[in-house]
Amino acid sequence: xxxxxxxxxxxxxxxxxxxxxxxxxxxxxxxxxxxxxxxxxxxxxxxxxxxxxxxxxxxxxxxxxxxxxxxxxxxxxxxxxxxxxxxxxxxxxxxxxxxxxxxxxxxxxxxxxxxxxxxxxxxxxxxxxxxxxxxxxxxxxxxxxxxxxxxxxxxxxxxxxxxxxxxxxxxxxxxxxxxxxxxxxxxxxxxxxxxxxxxxxxxxxxxxxxxxxxxxxxxxxxxxxxxxxxxxxxxxxxxxxxxxxxxxxxxxxxxxx
DNA sequence: GACCAGGTATTGC
DNA sequence: GCAATACATGGT
Numbered sequence: 001x002x003x004x005x006x007x008x009x010x011x012x013x014x015x016x017x018x019x020x021x022x023x024x025x026x027x028x029x030x031x032x033x034x035x036x037x038x039x040x041x042x043x044x045x046x047x048x049x050x051x052x053x054x055x056x057x058x059x060x061x062x063x064x065x066x067x068x069x070x071x072x073x074x075x076x077x078x079x080x081x082x083x084x085x086x087x088x089x090x091x092x093x094x095x096x097x098x099x100x101x102x103x104x105x106x107x108x109x110x111x112x113x114x115x116x117x118x119x120x121x122x123x124x125x126x127x128x129x130x131x132x133x134x135x136x137x138x139x140x141x142x143x144x145x146x147x148x149x150x151x152x153x154x155x156x157x158x159x160x161x162x163x164x165x166x167x168x169x170x171x172x173x174x175x176x177x178x179x180x181x182x183x184x185x186x187x188x189x190x191x192x193x194x195x196x197x198x199x200x201x202x203x204x205x206x207x208x209x210x211x212x213x214x215x216x217x218x219x220x221x222x223x224x225x226x227x228x229x230x231x232x233x234x235x236x237x238x239x240x241x242x243x244x245x246x247x248x249x250x251x252x253x254x255x256x257x
Numbered sequence: 258g259a260c261c262a263g264g265t266a267t268t269g270c
Numbered sequence: 271g272c273a274a275t276a277c278a279t280g281g282t
Contacts, residue, residue, distance in 0.1 A: 013263065103264035109280065110263085152278030157265085194265050215263035246263075 001046070001055060003039040005084035009055070012085050012247040013107055014204050016098050016114045017132070030054055031091060032123065032131040056086050056207075061240075068241050071234065074225040075241055078248035085243050087209060092172040093165060094132040095205025096187070099197045100157050113150050120149055138162035157192025164190055176206045183208070203239040212238040213246075220256045221249045 001009070010018040010026055018028035025038035031054070035045055045051050052058070065083060069076035102110050114132075121137045122130035138146070139162040146155035164170040170190065175183045180202070187198040195214070202211040212231035214222075222229065225245075234241040249255065 099263075102262090104262060104277080105264090105279085106262040106281080108262095112280090147278080150279065152280095153265095153276085154278080192265060196264060200263075213263070217263065250263090 001057070001084060001086065003037070003042045006037060006042070008082040008084040008247075009086045009088065012082060012243060013250065014243065015088055015090060016107075016111045017118075019111075029118070029125070029129055029131065030088075032125055034125055034127060034129040054089050056089055059086070061086055064237050064240055068234070068237060068244070071241075072226070075234075075244065078244040081248045081251070082244065085240070085247060087203065087207065087240060087243060089207055090205050091132065092176065092201065092205040093135055096165075096172070096190075096193075096197075096201040097132070097135075097138070097158060097161060099200035099204070100161055100190075100192055101151065101154055102200070103154065103192070103197065105154075116149050117151075135162045135165040139166035154192060157190070160191040161193065172206070176208075180208060180210060184211075203242070209237050209239045210235075212242045215246070217246055217249045218242060221245050224256060 006026060007020070010028070011020075015028075017030065018026055020026055021036075023038075025036055027034070027036045029035075031050060033050065035051065037045060046055065046057060061084075065079050069079050098110065098114055101113055105113070117133055117138075118130040121133035121141070123134070123137075124130050138158060141159065141162075143155045143159055146158055151158055161170075165172060170186065175186045178186065183202055183206075184195065184198045187193050187201055188195070193201075199211040199213040202208040203213060210232075212218075212234065214231070226233070231238050231242070
């Protein structure tokens with residue numbers, strides 16, 4: 001991975017806390033750490049164990065990409081469009097909460113909403129930046145607080161998720177170790193978490209690479225390019241295939257008209 | 258001002 | 271089971 005290809009990973013819809021500065025560098029917060037990524041400093045940052053894991057550096061994405069590309073020409077083309085996409089190791093709670101907020105919302109607004117929640121309820125980490133709010137912090141709020149922050153009808157969903165996680169009723173560590181179906185079912189006990197949000201939490205927050213979030217774009221894509229195929233057809237890296245296809249489709253909306 | 262945005266819960270058949 | 275509908279909010 002190099003600085004030129006960073007955008008493919010940070011701007012493909014899997015994360016909401018990164019932004020590009022006017023000078024072209026990226027800044028973001030993950031795991032309570034702020035970082036600015038510029039051409040010169042990138043390799044140094046990636047030597048830090050935390051960021052190496054965050055960017056999933058130990059995984060052979062070239063090999064996975066080749067394997068997926070062999071499955072189907074359309075998938076190969078999507079992979080060629082953004083070959084450097086990697087699935088980040090985001091925190092389980094942050095991914096779960098962020099994708100609860102994503103429903104019926106657009107990516108720009110999700111970023112703004114997440115930023116507001118972090119500023120209001122996240123732990124300050126210096127430099128005017130804040131960590132993602134802990135489940136305990138959000139569980140202590142009232143629904144109207146979350147509505148005031150702009151969550152809209154998702155406010156009770158966020159609250160229910162925060163309360164279940166903060167109380168230990170839902171143990172995200174435990175969820176991670178379950179078979180995919182059980183993990184999904186566990187997450188779907190939260191009000192406002194259906195199959196799509198559960199799969200996003202699993203893929204982006206718990207690195208379950210076989211999870212395949214099926215949003216409107218992926219429904220269109222599957223109908224158009226893979227009729228009759230199910231997510232499991234893509235195999236153990238279905239989630240990575242999903243990310244290639246999602247990003248490709250969003251950048252080629254004319255394919256669906 | 259309608260229309261849309263990485264859905265889900267509820268309702269009615 | 272499955273289609274229709276409500277749900278907040280801000281940007282085109």
